[in-house]
Amino acid sequence: LGVMGGSYGGYLTAWTIAHDHRFEAAIVERGYLDPPSFVGSSDIGWFFSEAYTGTDPARVEAQNPFAKIGQVRTPAFVIHSEEDLRCPIEQAQRYYTALKKQGVETEMLVFPGETHELSRSGSPWHRRQRFDHILRWWARYLPTNANPPAMAVR
Secondary structure, three states: OEEEEEOHHHHHHHHHHHHOOOOOEEEEEOOOOOHHHHHHHOOOHHHHHHHHHOOOHHHHHHOOHHHHHHHOOOOEEEEEEOOOOOOOHHHHHHHHHHHHHOOOOEEEEEEOOOOOOHHHHOOHHHHHHHHHHHHHHHHHHOOOOOOOOOOOOO
């Protein structure tokens, strides 16, 4: 069983793998990973964090993936775009580094010249690379002997 999410889904993935250890692997893509630092560094940080995590420090801490990063055991693949202003890359870099330091199996892939919209409107080459790396990660942690069915040509 694997778990993957991008943007707010990246946040949910990071939070989930700190609290639930049933997953073989995870992919955290362009995640909202540290609500307190998001306020001053994201293009939507001035309103987004308060709307989603509130202003009460205890409530924010309880919802912050970084606050529980020491509990992560699930191998995690961190994917981010260099020019992401929505979810700043420094959050992904800090997340990846913290996982590495505590011995969690992790990799990081950064796409130069891409923004938060890589998966939808990034360059075709980078979108292809992204898919290839995602499939490689899942094949490593979620191996299967089944061959995928052939695609019909129309």
